[in-house]
Amino acid sequence: MEQNFKMVAKTLYGLEEVLAQELRKLGASNVEIGVRMVSFEGDTGFMYKANLCCRTAIKILKPITGFNVFTEDDIYNKVKAIPWEKYMESKGSLAVDATVHSKEFTHSQYIALKTKDAIVDRFREKEGVRPDVDLDHPTLRINIHIDRNICTISLDSSGSSLHKRGYKTEATLAPINEVLAAGMIMLSGWSGQCDFMDPMCGSGTIVAEAAMIACNIPPNLNKDEFGFETWLDFDVELYELIENAALKKIKDYHFKIYASDKDGVALSKAKQNVKNANLDEFITFEQADFFETKKESERSLYMMFNPPYDERLSIDNIEHFYSQIGNTLKRGYPDTQAWMITSNLEALKSVGLRPSRKVKLFNAQLESKFVRYDIYEGSKKASKNDYD
Structure with a gap:
């Protein structure tokens, strides 16, 4: 049986308790509420389920490592040391989102750029080719979160925000999320x-x-594609099993x-x-x-x-x-x-x-x-x- 791992579900301010209740009801363990986020544990099947069934989650992130950073070189070197070839191929594409709450690091776009450079340079040095950057439909979407000097690197299993259910093709002037x-x-x-x-x-x-x-x-039955669907370890049979089980509960x-x-x-x-x-x-x-x-x-x-x-x-x-x-x-x-x-x-x-x-x-x-x-x-x- 596959081991559980930690995940983070991001949400909107004021909906943290609602999301925590959703996750518990779906079967998550070790649910802990933060600000605009809820951490929890589950296996790969539960990660698929959370993306498909959570109504109040914006993203489901899978943290893969964490470390302390004090300089920009720390970020570059430690990101570069991660074995990215486990998560994507050099012919694939990537996008990096950064969230920064730190006195030392104040520009999230620059941190995202530094992270991208480290990943690309690792592939170039190891394989002689580099992945492309694709902000819209990447093979792998990566999230870097810096809180003071603690840096967490996560894989974004959702892809585009989960509020994009796939049904709203016609928008009025001030639509609600x-x-x-x-x-x-x-x-x-x-x-x-x-x-x-x-x-x-x-x-x-x-x-x-x-x-x-x-x-x-x-809620996300009509979503075009989840981020995890382009991962190297995507288990399509497991996802279909999760989807069919959810459909039976309608x-x-x-x-x-x-x-x-x-x-x-x-x-x-x-x-x-x-x-x-x-x-x-x-x-x-x-x-x-x-x-x-x-x-x-x-x-x-x-x-x-x-x-x-x-x-x-x-x-x-x-x-x-x-x-x-x-x-x-x-x-x-x-x-x-x-x-x-x-x-x-x-x-x-x-x-x-x-x-x-x-x-x-x-x-x-x-x-x-x-x-x-x-x-x-x-x-x-x-x-x-x-x-x-």
Whole structure:
């Protein structure tokens, strides 16, 4: 039986605990939470499984060595001493990503370049030929991480970021990251137990992720290629075994997922993305202005949306826009648990509802609040003055 090894799953700020829970549920051992990352142990099959099934991981890294560095020459010499021919052929291609948190080393691109030079020079000296650099589709993607004077070299088993699920071919102006969308749904506690709605669906990311969560569909089933698929030791039979086992765990969803947007162009893009993910049977689309809608069913509803922040999408009167969100929820959506994410904390005050929960997240570089509003049946009885 193959021995377990350490891996590192990178994620977005605020989703570390969610990712740790995912990894434990999938069967990881020695799970430890860090900042924007979770370390864990598993075998090669589990590495394949984590890439295929983790909804809140951006990368799954496999550390191969670590050492102390104090100068640029240390980096070059110690990277060059690694037997890279174990991991790739000289006719292959490579890409290096660097993350640096150090007083001695401050320029991540330069560290990446130094690492690349060391690997290329080793192949040139040993075999007379050198691998090419391919930033888009390398045979081997390498991650170098320097924290103060501790350097860790890892193989990137994911390839391109795991948020690139493969279904989003049509993007709107301010789309939400797929990993963030999945993380928000999981943070909220929704897993398919009732109807779900995104009334400002944009490119359809939130509803697509919700459908995959409800049906337990592996999020990266449509991904073009994982990094490990071009590794020298890739075991295609083992991967197919892992994939088939994950497919057998897909389940039925017995409620409704609604997606609406007042922008017809955005809605058509959302429909295409959902179709790409083979999820169109689960999601009902409607072109509608949220502020003119009301809940159509007596059943409990989870609502989640990513309204404009007046950043990438501008709004003439953002405070009025957010007050309309609160009014619409109070007036038309009893028995609803409503969640929204925004970086506009001033406008958020205009919603006029007291949030029962607030979570700090980042939407791209924007520090944001992910907030929950509980709309009870009695909320409809609020006085008319609340809506003026």
